[in-house]
Amino acid sequence: MATTSTRLPKRARREQLLDTALAIVRSQGTDGLTLVTLAEAAGVSRPIVYDHFGTRPGLLLALHRRLDERHRTAIAQALQEAAATADEVARVLSTAYFDCATDMPELSAVSAALKGNPEMEAVQHESLDNYTELMAAALLPYSGLGPETVRLRCVGVLGAGEALAAELNRGRVSTDDAVTALTGLISGGLDGRTGQRP
Template sequence: MATTPTRLSRQARREQLLDTAGTIVRTRGADGLTLVTLAEEAGVSRPIAYDHFATRPGLLLALHRRLDERHRAGITRALRDAAPSAGAVARVISAAYFACAADMPELSAVSAALKGSPEMEAVQHELTEGYAELMATALLPYSSLAPQALRLRCVGLLGAAEAIAAELNRERATDGEAVTALTDLILGGLDARADR
């Protein structure tokens, strides 16, 4: 018995398409994601996929933003449940950063597919800024630094986290070692006396 496709609202259709796009990237890699494969996998016409995303980079950027929002929501929840101490907050931030790579491998695949894209450079800057603000806000009660100085250190810590993640991906560190290293770096960056 053939089923009639359900008519979805524009937002619901976009969510369905992004769900499908995430599945494609997870199973075939970012190279397997095109507007045509998306339409086929989602069971919609090509014009629907093009209407929502216009271009492949537009689709990849939308998927990247969605995955980042999920990651940020997860870290926000984890921070809400963290014990009120510098060590606990630093560990939650570190664990959430590296869990993202394990829980959402498609995020790094999409990022890699967008390398060199001017739109992606702007999005990366925006996302890094947002993540640094999230970190700085969570760490501010435990720091002797002025808010702007702490935010700048958080930007630097994100660069360190990326370098540690590369070591993790090369299997030159374990998950536990990566979390501990980033936690220690975060805790070392909270004190204004480190400015000497």
Template sequence: MATPPMRLSKEARREQLLDAALRLVREQGADGLTLVTLAEAAGVSRPIAYGHFGTRTGLLLALYRRLEERHRDAVTEALRSAEPHAGVIAHVMSAAYFACATDMPEFTAVSAALKGNPEAEALQHELLDDYTEVMVAAMAPHSALPAEALRLRCIGVLGAAEAIAVELNRGRTTALDAVNALADLIVGSLAAGR
């Protein structure tokens, strides 16, 4: 006699659904992801999928948040073991940034699927602020810039990082060159200007 499937907590079920959604995006792209295909892939009823995310947009937003948080967490973790030297910290941040950018191909598909969505734009701003805080905290001990000037430079460097990630994902640069370029930009941004 088969044992009945174990009942998951709401949070564990949500994580299971997000894992299944990421697999679907990886295998079929974001266009293949709906709440119906998610329910089928996860082996749950449609009401369970709808109950967790409400709409396809809600699901995509949850995936976007999860990927961004994983990215930020990976950088934060890498920084914990970095030597307290600006060049080392910049290199560690850059390597972690591009490892996440290339290790999470789903991010590009999810981001593209959300393009033009006002909720996605608000979430992007929120997560950029969080990521900027991580970067400012890591670089502040190595810069004489006022806090606001350093924050603005970190935002600029993150914009450059995104552009370099596009080049890397297009195969127009190597991971090593991308990491070195971003590290140089980070260190260069620490100098006090006029």
């Protein structure tokens, strides 16, 4: 159904559409999100939605990128406020990792809806690279290891975090225990840490 809506600049319209898409996923799950349901919920014509996203997978990929960016921004902000010790940085990273699972369950739902999509694989690799870079930069000052070794350990820790998140989602571990376990894995991998920034 075509409606008359306030004319927004393209970027602002895209943000409005993604806000609306997120609200649909929260209330109806990813199965309820299509280009048609988005147009109706946002009060815009279908061509506007198609112009922004092209296809349903295009919409889901855009939503995934947005949620992923919000999560990384929250982690970066938490790191800025963390005390300058290795254990505190490890705790902040672990807490922020699991906060995503509880505060943004839509990210997992959108990922699941895109399973098997070839573009999603590239997006997941990009996301892993971004998280690894963020984590390695935060931890490197506390380690006597070289940058590449720290990066590889971060890749391993993120794999462990994914496994712990699966346990958390199955109700087999509490959030506090998952945070403690991941914090221990991060801290244990920082050979030669100084504990304080120079």
